[in-house]
Amino acid sequence: MHKPEIAITRERLLAAREMVLNMGPQHPSTHGVLRVILKLDGETVIDLDCDIGYLHRGVEKICENRTYVHIEPYFDRLDYVAAVSNDLCYVETVEKIAGIEVPEKAKYIRVILTELQRIASHLLWLGTHAMDIGAVTIFLYAFREREEILKIFENYFGARLTANAFRIGGLQYDIYDGFEEQVRAFCRILPERLKEYETILNENRIWLQRTVGIGILTAEEAKDLGVTGPVLRASGVKWDIRKAFPYEVYDQVEFEIPVGENGDTYDRYLVRMEEMRQSRLIILQCLDKLKKLHPGPVLGKVPKVIRPPVGEVYHSIESPKGELGIYLVSNGTAFPERLRIRPPSLINLQALKKMAIGHLVADVVALIGSIDIVLGEVDR
Amino acid sequence: MELFWTIWNHPIVSEYVVRRLPTIVIVLFVILTVAAYLVYAERKVSAFIQARLGPMRVGPYGLLQPLADALKLLSKEDIIPARAERSIFVIAPMISVVASLVVLAVIPFGPGRATITDVNIGVLFILAVSSVGVLGIILGGWASNSKYPLLGALRSSAQMVSYEVAIALALVGPLMFAKTLSMVGLIEAQMTDGVWYVLYQPVAFLIFLVGGLAETNRAPFDLPEAESEIVAGYHTEYSGFRWALYFVAEYTNIVISAAIAATVFLGGWHFPGLTRLAEPGTGLYALLAVLIFAVKVFAIVYCFIWFRWTFPRYRYDQLMSLGWKWLIPAALANILVTGAVLVLAQHLGLVETVRTEAGERLVSLWPWGKLFLIAASLLIGVPIVWILLAVINRRSADFNLRVQRQIRLPERGEEEIFAEV
Amino acid sequence: MAEPRRTWKQVLSRFLLLDLIKGLLVTFKYQAPKHCYTEQYPLVRPKVAERFRGAPRLNLDPETGESLCIACNLCAIACPEDLITVVEAVREYVDHEGKTKKKRVLVDYTYDTSRCMFCGHCQDVCPTYAIELTQEFELAIYRRKDFVWSWEMLEKGIEQPIYTR
Numbered sequence: 009m010h011k012p013e014i015a016i017t018r019e020r021l022l023a024a025r026e027m028v029l030n031m032g033p034q035h036p037s038t039h040g041v042l043r044v045i046l047k048l049d050g051e052t053v054i055d056l057d058c059d060i061g062y063l064h065r066g067v068e069k070i071c072e073n074r075t076y077v078h079i080e081p082y083f084d085r086l087d088y089v090a091a092v093s094n095d096l097c098y099v100e101t102v103e104k105i106a107g108i109e110v111p112e113k114a115k116y117i118r119v120i121l122t123e124l125q126r127i128a129s130h131l132l133w134l135g136t137h138a139m140d141i142g143a144v145t146i147f148l149y150a151f152r153e154r155e156e157i158l159k160i161f162e163n164y165f166g167a168r169l170t171a172n173a174f175r176i177g178g179l180q181y182d183i184y185d186g187f188e189e190q191v192r193a194f195c196r197i198l199p200e201r202l203k204e205y206e207t208i209l210n211e212n213r214i215w216l217q218r219t220v221g222i223g224i225l226t227a228e229e230a231k232d233l234g235v236t237g238p239v240l241r242a243s244g245v246k247w248d249i250r251k252a253f254p255y256e257v258y259d260q261v262e263f264e265i266p267v268g269e270n271g272d273t274y275d276r277y278l279v280r281m282e283e284m285r286q287s288r289l290i291i292l293q294c295l296d297k298l299k300k301l302h303p304g305p306v307l308g309k310v311p312k313v314i315r316p317p318v319g320e321v322y323h324s325i326e327s328p329k330g331e332l333g334i335y336l337v338s339n340g341t342a343f344p345e346r347l348r349i350r351p352p353s354l355i356n357l358q359a360l361k362k363m364a365i366g367h368l369v370a371d372v373v374a375l376i377g378s379i380d381i382v383l384g385e386v387d388r
Numbered sequence: 389m390e391l392f393w394t395i396w397n398h399p400i401v402s403e404y405v406v407r408r409l410p411t412i413v414i415v416l417f418v419i420l421t422v423a424a425y426l427v428y429a430e431r432k433v434s435a436f437i438q439a440r441l442g443p444m445r446v447g448p449y450g451l452l453q454p455l456a457d458a459l460k461l462l463s464k465e466d467i468i469p470a471r472a473e474r475s476i477f478v479i480a481p482m483i484s485v486v487a488s489l490v491v492l493a494v495i496p497f498g499p500g501r502a503t504i505t506d507v508n509i510g511v512l513f514i515l516a517v518s519s520v521g522v523l524g525i526i527l528g529g530w531a532s533n534s535k536y537p538l539l540g541a542l543r544s545s546a547q548m549v550s551y552e553v554a555i556a557l558a559l560v561g562p563l564m565f566a567k568t569l570s571m572v573g574l575i576e577a578q579m580t581d582g583v584w585y586v587l588y589q590p591v592a593f594l595i596f597l598v599g600g601l602a603e604t605n606r607a608p609f610d611l612p613e614a615e616s617e618i619v620a621g622y623h624t625e626y627s628g629f630r631w632a633l634y635f636v637a638e639y640t641n642i643v644i645s646a647a648i649a650a651t652v653f654l655g656g657w658h659f660p661g662l663t664r665l666a667e668p669g670t671g672l673y674a675l676l677a678v679l680i681f682a683v684k685v686f687a688i689v690y691c692f693i694w695f696r697w698t699f700p701r702y703r704y705d706q707l708m709s710l711g712w713k714w715l716i717p718a719a720l721a722n723i724l725v726t727g728a729v730l731v732l733a734q735h736l737g738l739v740e741t742v743r744t745e746a747g748e749r750l751v752s753l754w755p756w757g758k759l760f761l762i763a764a765s766l767l768i769g770v771p772i773v774w775i776l777l778a779v780i781n782r783r784s785a786d787f788n789l790r791v792q793r794q795i796r797l798p799e800r801g802e803e804e805i806f807a808e809v
Numbered sequence: 810m811a812e813p814r815r816t817w818k819q820v821l822s823r824f825l826l827l828d829l830i831k832g833l834l835v836t837f838k839y840q841a842p843k844h845c846y847t848e849q850y851p852l853v854r855p856k857v858a859e860r861f862r863g864a865p866r867l868n869l870d871p872e873t874g875e876s877l878c879i880a881c882n883l884c885a886i887a888c889p890e891d892l893i894t895v896v897e898a899v900r901e902y903v904d905h906e907g908k909t910k911k912k913r914v915l916v917d918y919t920y921d922t923s924r925c926m927f928c929g930h931c932q933d934v935c936p937t938y939a940i941e942l943t944q945e946f947e948l949a950i951y952r953r954k955d956f957v958w959s960w961e962m963l964e965k966g967i968e969q970p971i972y973t974r
């Protein structure tokens with residue numbers, strides 16, 4: 009952990025122009041319990057260090073003492089605003105190592121739900137990010153739309169946040185009556201609502217001043233830091249696991265990957281906004297295909313106790329925050345030998361220092377928002 | 389007892405204390421209630437803007453919410469941080485409140501006795517006293533002995549000092565027409581002229597509105613208390629009733645800002661046709677006048693609330709550049725242009741000076757004088773100010789913001805998808 | 810980066826503050842009461858989904874009124890948090906043919922809601938649909954020890970004050 013210089017003599021104290029400011033762990037806009045130690049000259053950031061671990065629950069260790077089925081619900085608690093994506097990553101990893109087939113219909117439903125989750129996660133990001141910059145009203149508008157998605161989740165999974173969505177080998181439930189209409193209704197209102205946010209923000213001179221050119225991350229730097237997800241794409245790198253290593257049915261739907269140019273906060277905003285639109289298109293395409301498959305099984309053949317063969321596997325998906333990967337080592341028993349999670353938020357957070365130095369305190373807040381971290385995932 | 393009555397009947401006392409006392413009490417009571425209900429209004433309006441309901445539980449439609457809040461704040465534990473500078477910590481919120489309440493003395497709420505007092509340097513008095521309010525904020529932030537309040541206090545001192553300049557300069561324009569600094573005099577000038585000065589001085593009005601937002605720490609200029617950056621700014625360490633004092637000061641300041649704008653630019657209690665409705669000097673007239681004034685003030689306050697819940701927040705350096713590079717040059721240019729236009733108008737014989745017991749006053753002649761002044765302000769004043777600002781700021785980031793490149797990918801397949809729906 | 814030069818339209822819209830006014834209009838529009846999205850929660854109780862996983866309940870056989878639970882212990886095994894305890898006993902009884910048979914019966918059942926994460930694994934494995942996560946979502950309790958629900962509580966549910974006005 010970074011230690012601010014504390015061997016302070018009276019002379020140094022008087023001569024010092026620097027001030028160490030502890031932002032967090034209880035701060036309104038560090039998105040949870042992140043502690044950022046800022047070294048300030050006036051309000052300019054000259055050094056910055058992130059102190060994490062306040063939400064550490066040892067999920068990886070817990071997983072070593074649970075059977076493969078038992079582990080499922082723990083993944084809801086990593087990135088708790090995108091629980092469905094995390095679940096998807098876990099069940100796919102186990103399916104991969106145990107060689108379990110998933111019915112076609114289940115794959116489509118999984119994609120629809122994960123894309124809805126991506127929209128929900130991005131909406132939450134939009135709200136909090138705008139609120140960090142001061143536009144509080146957007147926060148409530150975004151939450152209203154997110155509520156529609158959560159209603160779909162509640163109807164489908166029986167829970168709004170901690171979905172415990174998928175089962176190894178498929179799904180627990182078939183779609184409920186009216187699922188398609190509800191999703192379509194949401195897809196119908198989404199574009200006009202996004203348009204409204206953009207009328208408030210896109211051209212607003214204050215918003216532009218606060219975001220354009222703030223926290224520029226060039227493509228090279230982004231790649232060096234291992235940043236993934238919208239943050240990477242905003243820097244102009246066209247990298248999306250959904251296209252690079254298609255999982256589920258992403259190779260059968262058409263969608264584009266928005267990329268930015270400058271890698272500043274504004275581009276990250278634009279990329280996420282456009283990603284929501286693309287997700288909506290994916291959902292609509294999947295709904296069409298789902299109609300043809302409708303009465304059909306959703307759970308494949310799964311052994312009673314899952315004992316994957318000895319071996320190891322790495323599987324990653326494109327979660328709303330970036331590349332979420334799981335590295336799983338199996339020793340042939342019902343318990344995993346080791347389960348390592350690669351959380352996108354943790355790695356994206358490392359870019360904060362690069363972005364923030366030289367900017368003002370207010371920009372640090374905007375930057376934390378624009379990376380879109382969730383501390384549950386950072387600390388695990 | 390004898391002594392008491394002598395003092396009581398002394399002309400100075402009876403003039404400045406006895407006669408004013410009822411008004412003072414009423415005004416204080418009304419304004420404090422209004423400030424409390426402004427919080428309610430703020431919560432309600434923000435709720436409506438955000439598709440919510442706002443307070444609904446205490447009383448019908450939550451109307452008793454301010455009362456409940458006040459009771460809660462009164463009964464809260466009074467916490468003074470151990471390392472705080474105790475005496476200053478205690479005094480600071482009082483300074484803020486007193487400074488904002490003293491200003492009420494010269495605000496013309498209505499004709500005659502509805503106004504507490506009318507001093508001939510009213511505008512100056514307001515500017516002078518309201519800048520004392522900053523002191524309360526700076527002291528409070530400093531005395532808390534904590535970093536966030538300190539940052540908040542520094543921000544607010546820099547912000548208020550620079551925006552005060554802009555506000556004062558913006559007020560000069562209307563004063564050139566009225567030729568008086570008295571608040572009541574300003575209203576009377578607009579009455580005799582039959583024109584609200586917002587028409588003559590649109591630039592000054594805009595500057596005053598923006599400056600007023602900044603002076604009262606409202607979004608998009610709420611940097612001293614930007615909760616997403618520095619938690620609660622200067623009052624982070626305050627709780628209970630001391631915090632409430634800051635709150636009262638803040639909302640009173642909003643009312644005052646709006647009241648000044650209404651007086652100087654929107655004709656105060658003047659409304660065309662008011663004299664026809666009621667005889668000046670009667671109770672009905674005073675009542676109507678106060679009502680009109682209140683409506684104007686609340687229209688402006690509503691705009692303040694509306695802006696707050698729409699716009700993002702400026703950054704500290706951007707706020708400074710807005711103040712120094714945009715508002716102050718604009719205000720200066722406005723004074724210059726107004727002066728030139730007035731001289732021109734006098735040469736053309738479009739305005740004339742009338743003498744009243746309060747002094748001289750400019751009156752524009754109908755129709756050419758008025759039309760000329762309005763047209764001049766729009767067609768000469770606005771472009772000149774704009775060009776000047778463009779020249780000053782041509783290299784700044786703010787000016788060079790353009791509509792940004794948008795990422796919109798072709799929405800392939802959407803039509804087909806929707807055809808099936 | 811070579812930015813495109815501004816067009817006259819953009820200059821004019823900036824000058825007239827159109828970018829700000831457009832945003833203001835959107836927020837103004839939303840003040841109409843029809844856009845209101847609030848649920849007045851304790852007064853108006855939301856209807857949660859059928860599949861909602863809320864407070865647990867041990868179901869009774871609607872005909873005999875006996876517990877459906879056959880003390881198979883599956884739910885306790887399925888629970889990742891190990892919070893269900895099923896205490897069973899083997900009882901002998903005489904069936905209608907007069908033979909003596911053995912039967913597993915439930916003696917005690919506790920469920921620690923404070924540790925439950927409402928994943929629903931327990932209700933998924935129950936062969937008789939005895940344990941069920943219901944639509945009841947108000948689980949707040951004043952004392953910590955009350956979070957452990959006994960068999961009786963699981964059958965009756967807890968009583969929550971209903972706030973009205």
Ligand code: SF4
Pocket residue numbers: 887888889890891892893924925926927928929930931932
């Ligand atoms: S819902 Fe999950 S955690 Fe709770 S008792 Fe059932 S299996 Fe255990």
Ligand code: SF4
Pocket residue numbers: 877878879880881882883884885895934935936937938939940
């Ligand atoms: S699984 Fe069902 S029947 Fe078996 S012990 Fe649990 S509640 Fe009883």
